[in-house]
Amino acid sequence: MEDTVSQPVTAALLVIGDEILSGRTKDKNIGFVADYLTALGIDLLEVRVVPDIEERIVEAVNALRAAYTYVFTSGGIGPTHDDITADSMAKAFGVTIDVDPRARAILEAHYGPDQLTTARLRMARIPAGADLIENKVSKAPGFRIGNVHVMAGVPSIMQAMMDALAPTLKTGRKMLSQALDADLPESRLAERLAQIQKDHPDTMIGSYPRTNDGRFTTQIVVRSRDQHTLDAAADAVATAIRETLATL
Template identity: 50%
Template sequence: MASKVVTACMIIIGNEILSGRTQDVNLNYLAKALNELGVRLMESRIVPDVESVIVNTVNECRANFDHVFTTGGIGPTHDDITAVCIAKAFDTEIVLHPEIVKMIESREAPPEVMASRMLMARVPEGSRLIENKTGGPPGFQIENVFVMAGVPAVMQAMVDSLDKERLEGGDPVRSRSIGAYLGESQVANALADIQNQHADVDIGSYPFFRQDGYGTNMVIRGTDEKELDEIKEKIRLMILSFGADPFEE
């Protein structure tokens, strides 16, 4: 029997992604980690550093998904407004977390710099911390919302600290891939038949164009490894029936 599906939404906060200055790589990292933790990333929103947009997006998403993960906007400058927005979304107070305060105070700095750093100790009241092994301030979790840094190395350290217990994850999501030098139009009908036979598995088809020809990669995703192998074998036979050579990458 399939276990309960635990769902997630990711909110990427930052003008730098929407302006094209920065290529986001955090979604891909989180997506892969969630597969292992048995959580399905169902949607993502990329939003600017605008309070009303962040507050509304967080409130919409936390109502619609089991978990919400945010990245970005937890530094000490004027464009770092995530912690305040999350507190507003939950209609709760923003407080200085004693553990983060202690961490920040342990590194000497002039009073003005210390005051700016202390902005990173702000969390909505009742938050639980998300460990940050890179040595900087931690992220935080309030109810089903996990608030993480935007800098990839820091974000990745925070994701790595999360475990299945904390996320109440289900069975890990596994995948199988198989490709062939056959156009998508050639495999379309046969592939649709196979998909129809396996409703709880997700079969995707992705065309590729290379110097030596064009073809299609097919990806099967689900939690039942036996079923995935069975489907992969069906696709392998389908490819052979068209006179092509199946390959794996």
């Protein structure tokens, strides 16, 4: 990785495409990106899905890039007329866009000069000043402009691009977690958990109701970037579970 910083590193994911909003294509990228960034120590704090409308893409990109350390996008950099993400990024950053000689060389080497059709050449159009993101699957590169990383929507290609760009990212301290299972309904623990959260403000405590053979149970997950803080809060939750069970 590029470096690790003490302050949280934040991110947003912008999913672009009419096919996602219509339900014709089922998104597989949100969960992957969330898991991937969490493993790196980057907090994914927002996901937006927008249609293939330039103004909507530009609006979302400019809002997200101002709010987070990184923005990642998926979709809309293919060879067809409705793949408008690259043009929208150029407009958002106020730069020109044209066939990039680096991207053209990659596509020529992959397809051969005689097979580089007008449609395929569209995938070599890159906003001015952008860096390329390697695509080991189908070769057509993504690109990075400012703090925005523009990737394909096809999951296998997007995942390969994430692997390629990961070493360039700043990462924060990784979030640690501990799960505790309680043979109790969530309501029995709600007040105790609220107090534990208040007593340990540097943690995040989530409770997740479950059913087990018709019984309501709860899993409590404690998260923190500091092991000592995590252990203290988890011990408090374990005590709350034990003491609540003793009253039944």
